[in-house]
Structures are given as C-alpha cells and as structure tokens.
C-alpha cells in the first residue's frame with residue numbers, strides 16, 4: 001500500500017490535518033493506497049508557490065526554452081510509460097489495451113501539440129495615420145494569464161489533465177491541479193517527471209482531495225487563482241462558474257453530454273455498428289463524447305438493434321491485463337450505484353431491455369468490483385429519464401425514426417450539446433445535418449477521431465469555451481494590444 005501525497009513547490013508533502021482517505025481498485029475493491037487530502041493550508045501553499053514561480057526562472061524562459069522543457073516532459077512520460085500505465089489502470093480498472101493506446105500516449109501528446117502551436121502562432125498588427133500626420137502601429141502580445149487552477153474528472157485522468165496542463169504551461173502559466181478524488185495517481189506521479197526534467201518548483205502543483213469543502217472549492221475560491229479550467233459535470237460547472245465570478249476570473253468549462261448517434265438506412269452498416277459499439281461501450285461508457293441515444297432509420301432498425309446486441313454480448317468484462325478483456329468496471333462504488341439506479345429506472349419506466357440491465361456474473365475474486373453490464377434499451381418515449389439524463393455508463397437507448405426533420409428535432413431536444421455522430425453515405429445530407437445539430441463536435445461516419453489542432457468543447461449546457469490548438473490560447477493567455485506612435 002502506498003501514500004498518495006500532494007505535490008507542492010517541487011516536493012511531495014502530506015497535510016497538516018492528517019486527513020487521509022482510501023483509494024480502492026475498482027476491479028476487485030482492493031486497497032491501492034491512502035490519499036492525503038489537501039486542506040486550506042496546502043491549497044494556500046500550492047497557490048503561493050505557483051504565484052511565486054511566475055516571477056522566478058520559469059517566467060524568464062524564452063518560448064523555445066519553455067518548449068524544450070515541455071518536449072523533455074513528453075520524453076520522460078514515454079520513458080516511464082509503464083509506470084503511468086500501471087497507475088492509471090490501478091485507479092480506473094480500464095483495459096490495458098485502451099489505456100496503452102489512448103490514455104498514456106495522448107497524455108504525452110497533449111504537451112507536444114501545444115509546443116508546436118505556441119512556437120508558430122502569430123498576432124495581428126495594424127497601422128493607421130494619426131491626426132497630426134504621424135503613424136501609429138498596433139500589435140498584439142500574448143502574455144500568460146497567471147496561476148491556473150485545473151479541476152479534473154476521473155474518466156480519462158491523465159489525458160484530460162494534460163489537455164489543460166499542456167497549453168497552460170506552453171503559454172507560460174503555472175498550475176495547481178486538483179485531480180478527481182477517485183483518480184489521484186497519474187497527476188501525482190507527473191510531479192516526479194517535472195522534477196526530473198528540471199521544471200522549476202512551483203510551476204506544477206497537485207492538491208488531492210474532494211470538491212465541496214475540500215481541495216476543489218478551496219482552490220477555485222482562492223483569490224490568487226487567475227483562471228479556472230474545469231472538466232466534469234454540468235452541476236459542478238455551475239458551482240465553479242459562481243466561484244469564478246468572485247474576482248472576475250475566467251472559466252473554461254468542459255461539461256456533461258447526452259450525445260446522439262444518427263444512423264441512416266444508407267449508412268455503411270458494418271462501420272456504423274462498429275463505431276456505435278465503441279461510442280456506447282468504450283471505457284465502460286465513461287467518455288464525455290460517448291453515445292447514450294441512438295436514432296436508427298426505421299428500415300434498418302431491427303437489423304441494427306440485433307447487430308448492436310451481438311456486439312454487446314461480446315464485451316467480455318475482466319481484469320485489465322487479460323488479453324480477452326473488452327470492458328472494465330466503472331470507476332467507483334458510488335458511480336456503480338448511480339448507473340445501476342438508472343438501469344432500475346429504465347425498467348420502472350417500461351423499457352424493453354434488449355441486453356444487460358444489471359451486474360455481470362464475475363469470478364469470486366472480482367465480485368466486489370464495480371461491474372455493470374453493457375446495456376441496450378428500446379421502446380421508451382423521448383421523455384424517459386434514461387433518454388434525457390446523462391448516465392455515464394455503458395448503455396444506450398435505441399429509437400427508430402422516419403424523417404430527417406424528426407431525427408434532428410429529437411437529437412436537439414436535450415439541454416446538453418456536446419457531440420454527435422452521423423452515419424450516412426449521402427454527403428449532402430451529412431453536411432446539412434452537421435450544421436443543424438446543436439453540438440460543439442460532430443463526427444460523420446466516425447467517432448472520437450481527434451486532430452488536436454481543432455476546437456474542442458460543448459454548446460448549450462455542455463460547456464463554455466473551446467480548447468485545442470490555437471483556440472486554447474484564448475483562455476491560457478491575455479491578449480494585450482501595444483500601440484506605438486512614431
């Protein structure tokens with residue numbers, strides 16, 4: 001068993017309160033370690049260290065020197081690939097095939113894309129004549145915003161944290177990271193990487209703990225935090241936006257979703273089934289971009305439901321490193337209870353359970369893990385709870401439709417607007433729908449295919465702001481205008 005500490009000003013430290021909590025492995029509920037919960041004194045120390053580091057050697061680096069340091073972080077994450085993999089898998093229980101292809105490589109790539117961006121970005125410049133016949137030239141200068149608070153969820157812990165930490169550091173800020181209480185390990189481990197490659201103390205800090213009355217709210221309400229970037233639930237985003245209002249601090253919010261997949265009769269059927277299988281069940285459905293509402297054109301409805309059911313049957317649950325494991329557990333007992341509550345609600349509201357709906361039969365040694373079955377429902381009205389509310393589990397409701405207008409109306413009839421995927425061979429229709437569906441991200445004949453230069457974020461209650469490529473600069477820098485008269 002290990003101690004999971006806080007990382008403040010380049011050192012691993014405990015806390016003055018002595019408060020710890022257990023971190024358990026969701027695969028079998030075994031104890032991984034004790035997390036040292038940061039209280040106000042630790043959050044204050046982390047923010048003070050981050051503020052001081054802005055004026056230290058970090059603040060004096062040229063862009064190229066800073067980027068070289070970030071390149072060294074990428075190299076060191078790759079050197080310690082296995083340590084990150086083991087830590088991420090112990091915290092989340094996700095299959096090794098998934099974590100080794102997505103979580104850890106993207107965790108590193110998120111630094112690389114922003115060193116490429118920051119080295120190549122330009123600012124605008126204008127010239128005008130002044131009334132006294134002279135000339136005035138204006139130009140833009142991007143300066144770091146300051147101390148950035150990064151508040152993260154548990155579903156893709158390293159990936160989603162570095163998606164914010166990468167651009168924050170590339171732009172010259174310093175950060176205080178608050179990982180999810182459920183997944184503290186990889187953010188904490190990254191402190192070792194920072195020290196190894198010589199990132200100055202205070203530039204990267206980690207405070208572990210919970211949200212309300214704990215490290216999360218202490219951090220977001222701290223007056224010396226200059227910007228808050230958050231990924232998580234819409235309800236938490238609301239609290240964070242309120243915290244940001246004090247002191248007029250900007251917020252970047254990547255929030256919940258209830259994403260729809262639209263499958264037309266003219267789709268490439270096998271590709272649509274394979275893609276929707278991934279979007280519903282990958283990472284046990286714990287992907288913000290995941291699909292929980294599937295709309296299928298009536299002529300292929302029965303065939304599609306049967307094909308997805310066959311795929312769900314093949315999602316073998318198991319240990320992360322077993323070669324035949326296709327799906328891991330949910331992240332925690334709390335989340336398992338929530339998802340099973342939704343499964344019960346679907347039944348109560350009259351769903352036809354095509355597959356799943358409960359806990360899979362697991363071997364004795366895994367029975368205490370946080371398992372749920374991949375689940376498919378049909379037959380519910382669009383007003384049913386599991387059709388309107390985000391579940392964040394491996395499940396979907398499949399609804400038939402007859403016309404394009406009808407399916408667009410159903411897809412848009414939700415408070416969220418994060419992502420959609422449209423499956424059709426008719427490119428005109430695909431392009432028409434891509435502009436009609438109210439989302440931040442639209443995939444056509446694909447899903448979760450990412451080019452990190454593109455804007456990422458949600459519309460409606462799925463978020464505020466866009467991160468990715470140059471779009472991240474809007475949040476992580478201040479754009480100052482300088483005018484020279486000559």
Ligand code: NAD
Pocket residue numbers: 151152153154155160178179180181209210211212216217220231232233234236237239240253254255256257287288289390392418458462463
């Ligand atoms: P959550 O909102 O419960 O927690 C996220 C983080 O916020 C945690 O670190 C938590 O400790 C902290 N927190 C909670 N209350 C707080 C408060 N009052 N002040 C400060 N911090 C607080 O979310 P979760 O359950 O960890 O993650 C799942 C949610 O995240 C889902 O809704 C999912 O859709 C969303 N998500 C969105 C994206 C996206 O890019 N849009 C990506 C991944 C996950």
